[in-house]
Amino acid sequence: MVLLQRPHILLLLIDTHQFLQCWIAFGSANEEGQQQEEFSEELLVKPLPDHKLLAHFHFQSSAPPSTSNGCHHHLFPKAISQLVQKFRVKEMELSFTQGRWNYESWGGFDPISSSNAKPPGVELWAVFDVPQHHIDASWKNLTHTLSGLFCASINFLESTATYSTPEWSFPPASGNVRYGTLPCEAVCTENLTPWLKLLPCRDKAAIALLLDRPSLYRGFYHSQRLHLTSTESSSEGIDSGIILEQTLTVVLQPNSERAIEVHASEKHVQPSWSLSSIFGKQVSGRCVLAKSSSVYLLLDRGLVAELKFPNKENGKSAANGLTSENFWSNPSFELSVNPDRIFLEESSSHSKSLSILYMFQVEKYSESEPFDIGLMWKVPVAWLCQQTPLHASRFFMGSGNERGAIAISLKSTQFTEGFMSANSKDGSCELRVDVFQVVPWYVKVYFHSLRVFVDQQPRAVSDFIEKIHVSPSKDKMSPGVMEVVLKLPCRVNTAALTIEFDKGFLRIDEYPPDANQGFDIPSAIISFPNFHASMVFLEDDSLNRSPLLSKFQEKCPVMSYTEVLLVPLTTPDFSMPYNVITIKCTVFALYFGSLLNVLQRRVAEEERFLKAKAAKKTGRLPLLLSKLSAKLRGRRREPLHSPPSSSSFINSKLVLKVILVAGLAVGWQYFFS
């Protein structure tokens, strides 16, 4: 008994100890109090060229990197901090996405698209701060925790066949990264609600109030992302500062009824919109817990170039007259609310024109006077978003259930030609492209069959591939991973990578219920490390705290995801087990029946019996009886040889009689019915 009780006592001791620690820590936080937990909310709205509108919600909570908080927080979601502490997560990103990001018309070169355009379904990667051999265990626990937290089947990422370990191509380059995707995960409100629960004001106040479910999910693209970084992680592990960044990116169609557009000229006018018309709600009041809550309107570089602001001609001098009215009293559009501030982008090497950011502060508005901005277009405008240097698309080649090939084709967008030449050093300009591709094990990729085509010419692989890392798949154990660094000449028009594969077979219990749909191959990640998508806005110190803008300033490499592919595998006939069982039973029955038959048999005795039977020619009835008994015993009457003529005669007579009677009966039935 004593021995049994001891662990309980121990646990109790530990518990009280931890509690005390926490309590002490909390107390000390109160004493210090110099670094507070912070929460800020922002919304960025950006018109897109194809008559759509991008809304980017950005919520950021941070817990200070000190011992001050312990396990208690004012604002920071406890679930997340516990998760970080428990699994020693250094950095993690989880995204739920529905729809595809249209890289061609929505751009791929700005910070929003390169960090918020995600592949359909769920994508999760995490960096752990634990020894190598613990990482997989931590990952498994993390997937289960997140699965419970966000009501999604993230726990399917636990099996080693679904996640991979990128070596160096994945941006947070480190050996402790684990990366997994679920391309066919359906995303819906049940994932959004727990995500909103992490916000201090939930969706009850200020900007989060706009998150009206029907209008969100009516959009063309919807990606909800959760990114957390623990800034500092000391050896104790408990006291690390965490920054939690929650973003929701939606692409919406401002006015749904397109039937109004009758005249061809009106067709090209961008639709006018207001926040209330898109989301069906208005921003009323502010979240009192938020440090700042503001709404931004971003006009793209391409759009600004088209709009021709009156002071555009003045060039740089315009930046000085920032506050001048002429930015929103533009002849081509009209804003319903005067912006509080206007930011001009600092000159960038990538483009000649600069983007403009209008800022609106929500704090000024109250419930009686809700905040609602609107944009009215007066003249038709057309512009193009800045695209990635190369447009990537991926597709299958071949047909049939046996083999095929995956092709990744890269096409120059010719948008970035100008600055590519600027980047070139003494004529030998090179464009670096990183390709990261994970394939499930049942698509057995032959890495030796990798072929490179540049400008429609087959080239030697070694000419263009600078670095390659391959980890072949193991059946039912791990997926195949391919990481390639391509060095292409800047003037390249098209490039293509092809790699062949065989389709594998799964065991019958490994098929999902909808096996005939096909199997998904997750998106490949194409990144351009030489190019950085960043927007630096001219700012004063007060702006320094806006997390969204500081996020824009970070230099992150331009990244794009390719399409998810659907590979049809051979599926068995799922009624097959039944057939197999039936056939097996038949075979067994036959086998055992004949075996028993053979074992039972006494040859000598049978012969004696036959002889005896032949000796005494019995009468008609006993013969028939014996025949009947022989039949009952499973023997077959030999119809060919030595049939006694009398019996056959009688037999045929009998048959005739039976047929006659039956025919009579049928005739009778027929005529008298």
Place this chain on the structure above:
Amino acid sequence: MAETKEKSLSDEKPKPRVRPIVRLGIFLISHSFLVSIVCCTAGVLALFLLPVLAKNTYISENALMPGSASPMLSNQHVSDGNRLVKDLTNPNSKSSETGIESHKIIAQYMLDLGAEVSFHKFHPQMNQFHPLHFFSSPVSGKIQENYSCSSYGINTVGIIRAPRGDGKEAIVLVTPYNALKSGFGEALSLGIAYSVFSLLTQVTWLAKDIIWLVADSQYGEYAAVAAWLREYQTPKFSSLSTPNAEMCPDVNNLFELKGHSISGSKFSNSFRRAGTMAAALVLKVRDQNEQFEDTISIYAEASNGQMPNLDLINVVNYLAVHRQGLRVNVEKLWPLLNSSWLKSLGEIFESLAKVAKSLYPKWKFGIPATEYVEGTATLASSLYYQALGVPTGPHGAFRDYQVDAITLEISPKFSLDKVWRNDILLRGGRLIEGVIRSVNNLLEKFHQSFFLYLLTSPSKFVSVGVYMIAFALLIAPLPMVAASLYVDANSSSNCSKGDSSTPSAITDTDEHGIAIRSWSPTTSFMIWVLLSILSLLTLNSVLASPLACAKATQEKEWALVKSVTISSVFIGLGLMSVINFATAEIGALLMVPMCLLARPLKLDVRAGTLRSFCRLICNLVLGHIAFPPAAFFLLKGMLDGFGNANVGDFWMWVESLWAWNSATYLFIGMVQLPCWVLCVSILFHTC
């Protein structure tokens, strides 16, 4: 089996128990004559019973839900479609020689809807025969060497991306269009497709991308679609081998169209793709019309008798009949409809069914005689087109890539009326919309319903489990007869070896004339016949002589040859039934009676009885019918009248089989002709 039988014969008295299955085999072999007669009659009868046994079609896949949503295609879309038809039939657009103008118009219309548009240039491709590529995709063959800048076609492709879809799957809508000499029907089909397309750019329920392919049919509808599919599925990244079409000035001209457009980014010269194709619909509108009501014809047969999933046909049939009030029509052998013997057969079946029903009210298998005749005509055409192995439309190209596809051909009632045109646009459009919506609902690819079936009417089918019985009955007696012949021949004399080498040597000689291509069909056919006979005779005289020494075996030699013939026919038919069932079925109908009846004419003449005389006549008739050209002419004569039958037709027919890569060609060359030769050699055997 034969050995056991011998043993059983040798020690008769204390009869040891032989295993029942062996005994059954011996019984059947010894009664092979009766068995073969019963089986063959039953097989032919079962074939004629198939229309009676046909079941009603039903939609097997629940996810399809055809007609559960009310159609959204409104008059607005119809007037959009009408606008396109007017622009295309406008004489101004036809001024250009190459028809590029109309392609530009179509592309501009697609762009205005917000779709992604691209042009696909292709060169018509030479056909090549690949003997063993029955169901795999065609190898991207060689492009004609002597092409010129003018000989290329342009497919216009528009793609709508599903707003919230993940782009993994796509539905293809194909409208063949010849810009050079387009009839009004083709323009109308484009109008229907455009009205559907304009609707689909606005709807929110799309889960799969929509590809609209305007296939340039100036080199044939099939060639254009096949070229596009080849580029879609097996693109070539290297341009070394292919001639560079960009050099041609016309093409560059074509790509200049979009500069002014607002959605300029949506147009690209490069080939555009969507995901895996879930299904494809080919839409055509026929120009001439003599039907009494609006009819829609479904063509489904692809190469080598492959059929799309029955669910696709069911959905079209259901929506056309129950929603849009169109009459659905499947190809029929029209001459059969008027044949009196078929009608009387139908009446017999009908009266039999009546009797059966009066005996026991639950037996309801009868169908009216007219329905029976129609069902038989449809079944015969279904069987014929599957056996031919040549696709009946551009949809055949899709089946080579395991995509379910059908061709819908709308034949409107009367024409040249604005109201009427709107009506056909609306109904055709709603039908297409409904089918696309159903396919869009699919979560998995088509797999629930049948792939192996014969249609007896648009809403009735015979599944593989039923129609196989007829074939199985037909070929079942073959091994038994072969075994019994062998046993009989063997029991009398044991020294016959190597007799099979002679006939099999003959089989090699049948395919001589095929390579000759420059003469007219008639002369080349004649040359082929002459060559074959010549080589046959030489080989026979050279190789068959050594056997003449064995005088003792001479009497029974024909029986051994017959046994070999029958077994080779059995093997050939069995193999063919796996590749193309319909071919095997028709082949069995022709060959099985001949093989079973074959007997040296000399013997029958010598016997001189009535029975042998009958057999003689039967043998002569069957020996003529089973010769493939003779069978072809007979069928053609029966269907079209003997007046316009031409000797060259058969040559053309075989050449088309060759060009379309049909397995039937191999069957005729490697099974039917050799076996016919063997049978003829049995008939003229000197014994």
